[in-house]
Amino acid sequence: MAAGAPLKRYLLTAGPTPVPERVSLAMAQPMIFHRSEAFAAVFKEALEGLQWVFRTTQPVICISGSGTAGMEAAVTNFHSPGDKVICLRGGRFGERWAELCQAYGLTVVPVDVEWGRPMDVAALKAVLEQTPDARSVFATASESSTGVAHPIREIAALCSGRDTLCIVDAISALGAFDVPQDEWGIDVLVGSSQKALMLPPGLAFVGVSQKGWARARTAKLPRFYLDLARMLKSQEKNESTWTPAVSLIVGLRESIRMMREEGLEAIFARHRQLAEATRRACMGLGCELFATDAPSPAVTSVRVPGGLDGSKLVQRLRGRWGITISGGQEKLKGKIFRVAHMGYFGPFDIITAVSGLEMVLAELGHTFELGAGVQAAQRVLGSVE
Amino acid sequence: MAAGAPLKRYLLTAGPTPVPERVSLAMAQPMIFHRSEAFAAVFKEALEGLQWVFRTTQPVICISGSGTAGMEAAVTNFHSPGDKVICLRGGRFGERWAELCQAYGLTVVPVDVEWGRPMDVAALKAVLEQTPDARSVFATASESSTGVAHPIREIAALCSGRDTLCIVDAISALGAFDVPQDEWGIDVLVGSSQKALMLPPGLAFVGVSQKGWARARTAKLPRFYLDLARMLKSQEKNESTWTPAVSLIVGLRESIRMMREEGLEAIFARHRQLAEATRRACMGLGCELFATDAPSPAVTSVRVPGGLDGSKLVQRLRGRWGITISGGQEKLKGKIFRVAHMGYFGPFDIITAVSGLEMVLAELGHTFELGAGVQAAQRVLGSVE
Numbered sequence: 001m002a003a004g005a006p007l008k009r010y011l012l013t014a015g016p017t018p019v020p021e022r023v024s025l026a027m028a029q030p031m032i033f034h035r036s037e038a039f040a041a042v043f044k045e046a047l048e049g050l051q052w053v054f055r056t057t058q059p060v061i062c063i064s065g066s067g068t069a070g071m072e073a074a075v076t077n078f079h080s081p082g083d084k085v086i087c088l089r090g091g092r093f094g095e096r097w098a099e100l101c102q103a104y105g106l107t108v109v110p111v112d113v114e115w116g117r118p119m120d121v122a123a124l125k126a127v128l129e130q131t132p133d134a135r136s137v138f139a140t141a142s143e144s145s146t147g148v149a150h151p152i153r154e155i156a157a158l159c160s161g162r163d164t165l166c167i168v169d170a171i172s173a174l175g176a177f178d179v180p181q182d183e184w185g186i187d188v189l190v191g192s193s194q195k196a197l198m199l200p201p202g203l204a205f206v207g208v209s210q211k212g213w214a215r216a217r218t219a220k221l222p223r224f225y226l227d228l229a230r231m232l233k234s235q236e237k238n239e240s241t242w243t244p245a246v247s248l249i250v251g252l253r254e255s256i257r258m259m260r261e262e263g264l265e266a267i268f269a270r271h272r273q274l275a276e277a278t279r280r281a282c283m284g285l286g287c288e289l290f291a292t293d294a295p296s297p298a299v300t301s302v303r304v305p306g307g308l309d310g311s312k313l314v315q316r317l318r319g320r321w322g323i324t325i326s327g328g329q330e331k332l333k334g335k336i337f338r339v340a341h342m343g344y345f346g347p348f349d350i351i352t353a354v355s356g357l358e359m360v361l362a363e364l365g366h367t368f369e370l371g372a373g374v375q376a377a378q379r380v381l382g383s384v385e
Numbered sequence: 386m387a388a389g390a391p392l393k394r395y396l397l398t399a400g401p402t403p404v405p406e407r408v409s410l411a412m413a414q415p416m417i418f419h420r421s422e423a424f425a426a427v428f429k430e431a432l433e434g435l436q437w438v439f440r441t442t443q444p445v446i447c448i449s450g451s452g453t454a455g456m457e458a459a460v461t462n463f464h465s466p467g468d469k470v471i472c473l474r475g476g477r478f479g480e481r482w483a484e485l486c487q488a489y490g491l492t493v494v495p496v497d498v499e500w501g502r503p504m505d506v507a508a509l510k511a512v513l514e515q516t517p518d519a520r521s522v523f524a525t526a527s528e529s530s531t532g533v534a535h536p537i538r539e540i541a542a543l544c545s546g547r548d549t550l551c552i553v554d555a556i557s558a559l560g561a562f563d564v565p566q567d568e569w570g571i572d573v574l575v576g577s578s579q580k581a582l583m584l585p586p587g588l589a590f591v592g593v594s595q596k597g598w599a600r601a602r603t604a605k606l607p608r609f610y611l612d613l614a615r616m617l618k619s620q621e622k623n624e625s626t627w628t629p630a631v632s633l634i635v636g637l638r639e640s641i642r643m644m645r646e647e648g649l650e651a652i653f654a655r656h657r658q659l660a661e662a663t664r665r666a667c668m669g670l671g672c673e674l675f676a677t678d679a680p681s682p683a684v685t686s687v688r689v690p691g692g693l694d695g696s697k698l699v700q701r702l703r704g705r706w707g708i709t710i711s712g713g714q715e716k717l718k719g720k721i722f723r724v725a726h727m728g729y730f731g732p733f734d735i736i737t738a739v740s741g742l743e744m745v746l747a748e749l750g751h752t753f754e755l756g757a758g759v760q761a762a763q764r765v766l767g768s769v770e
Binding site: 009011013015016017018019024025027028030031032033034035036064065066067068069071072099100103104105192194200201202221222223224225226227242243244245246247248318324 | 394396398400401402403404409410412413414415416417418419420421449450451452453454456457484485488489490577579585586587606607608609610611612627628629630631632633703709
């Protein structure tokens with residue numbers, strides 16, 4: 001490109017994700033008072049939409065804050081000081097559960113799995129049997145630091161029939177693939193706005209089962225801003241306890257409308273196809289997948305080809321081509337790159353990313369046939385009507 | 386008006402407040418990655434702008450959450466279980482400080498003042514002398530439930546030279562009138578986005594003095610999402626610890642630019658004039674002010690004229706005329722109404738509100754000369770260039 005040409009930007013990070021024009025325009029409408037019939041109507045529709053995405057008949061609480069605020073609410077509302085809890089750690093977000101529990105004085109029993117591998121259900125079963133007083137199991141549905149989708153259905157099943165809550169961070173899963181709260185028996189399910197729900201960051205969502213609400217009544221950890229029972233009381237009147245992030249909630253109503261128009265099954269099928277196309281493309285240009293056994297439909301993690309500098313790859317893709325993907329975090333820094341495809345994504349977002357990736361890999365000296373990745377992606381993308 | 390005509394809407398509540406078109410458009414721009422140079426540049430400018438508004442050389446921490454999240458951070462980051470604290474209560478938001486402190490196991494010594502009256506500094510002085518172990522004094526700069534501006538300068542002065550922090554909720558004050566953190570010696574100053582900063586709700590801000598940061602190092606209350614020291618470390622690199630509310634921060638940069646173009650002194654003068662016009666107008670149409678001694682430049686509280694139904698007044702103004710003002714809360718329900726004029730407000734917002742108010746008051750049977758309020762407002766608004 002000629003110097004000075006405007007660099008068109010493409011966002012393919014594991015959050016925040018692109019916001020549809022319809023949603024941006026909805027959020028740009030004049031501010032409305034949060035104690036009004038107009039807001040109550042918006043909030044009601046948005047909250048019902050969350051239940052539809054969570055696949056639960058229980059109310060889903062809407063918090064103004066980052067996803068981590070939702071995770072904190074899942075710790076403080078259901079535990080008392082000294083409670084013993086099991087934290088599944090297979091990546092950065094699994095580790096966050098453990099840090100959070102420790103910050104609130106809980107006794108953490110970790111169950112670790114190698115980064116990039118799905119949680120070992122048999123190992124969890126053994127730990128649960130050795131820990132009859134475990135109050136909760138904390139898990140991660142889509143571990144976006146490694147690109148792994150953990151076996152939540154099986155994990156939740158292990159907690160049923162015991163006085164152990166199954167608490168799941170589904171922040172980058174909800175709306176990308178199915179995590180049916182009621183059917184799987186997940187007691188506390190945490191989501192947030194800036195992933196497959198196609199919104200800017202700033203809202204967190206917490207769905208709670210009846211078993212969860214029962215526990216909340218006896219949980220003694222201190223809480224105020226994140227007091228879910230208090231928020232539930234307000235939400236029953238379509239109100240928010242605290243002044244809510246009004247513009248984001250107006251956006252949420254719009255993004256839910258878009259999702260309903262598409263339908264959940266179609267949304268999940270689209271994510272599966274985009275993920276498959278991305279994986280095939282990366283293999284097609286001679287890269288190895290990082291999460292081989294249980295790759296997440298939300299984000300694809302790929303090993304940086306031997307000898308190349310992964311940070312340089314990510315920087316070059318952004319600096320020269322305007323395409324933002326994510327590198328590896330912590331122990332994976334420089335070793336993997338991650339291409340997200342959750343939310344407002346279509347075939348040509350994948351073609352764009354793969355095509356840019358090819359040009360940077362070629363420039364960095366990786367040997368492959370230029371266009372091979374794009375071709376592999378096209379084979380997948382063109383195969384289904 | 387003919388039936389079916391679109392009802393133009395006017396928002397004059399004590400938060401959220403109207404968002405300028407420039408800010409809405411800035412927030413509608415494509416999403417950017419929060420771990421990028423582009424976001425770091427936006428965040429740096431926004432954070433420097435907050436220091437300018439807070440009038441402090443200390444960093445101001447930016448939280449994704451409601452104002453109450455900022456208040457909670459001001460409690461949990463500076464106290465240990467059982468700490469004794471003094472809470473000044475003269476309205477709903479003063480009471481919120483006490484509730485928050487109690488929820489976290491602090492021992493609250495309340496200093497109460499009648500709703501509508503400014504805090505009695507001598508009474509606080511006496512309580513402080515009887516409570517040498519008070520770790521903090523919690524105060525409210527602009528008590529929007531009563532329309533009172535409390536004497537923060539004097540309250541802060543009483544805390545200086547002692548091991549007592551002065552912690553101030555300035556959520557509806559910052560940007561409407563001067564609360565100079567460093568000059569007055571306020572240790573913890575809390576603001577939020579949806580008032581005079583002209584943004585949607587969803588961000589809270591906490592400015593902390595060196596005395597405050599020293600206390601934070603020994604404070605033992607649990608915290609994670611709202612851990613200010615952790616957030617400070619990230620902010621020093623123009624990063625956010627958690628995924629921040631990106632669109633609101635992009636909006637914050639824009640609203641700060643607008644504020645810098647106008648200048649703080651001019652902003653404060655504008656608010657003083659709008660407040661004076663509103664007060665004169667209400668008196669002109671035969672209403673009594675509620676906060677007579679220390680009316681806030683951010684919001685004007687007015688007694689509902691004898692015999693009238695205050696809730697009906699507020700409802701009618703919204704339903705028939707599209708003008709949203711606030712009624713009274715809790716013990717003031719139905720007894721007062723409140724007209725806010727903080728943030729993106731000009732003379733004709735006041736004229737509109739007063740004119741609508743007159744038509745509703747006339748309809749409800751209040752006796753006064755139609756147009757008298759508007760005339761009184763015009764006298765004030767036209768008097769200064």
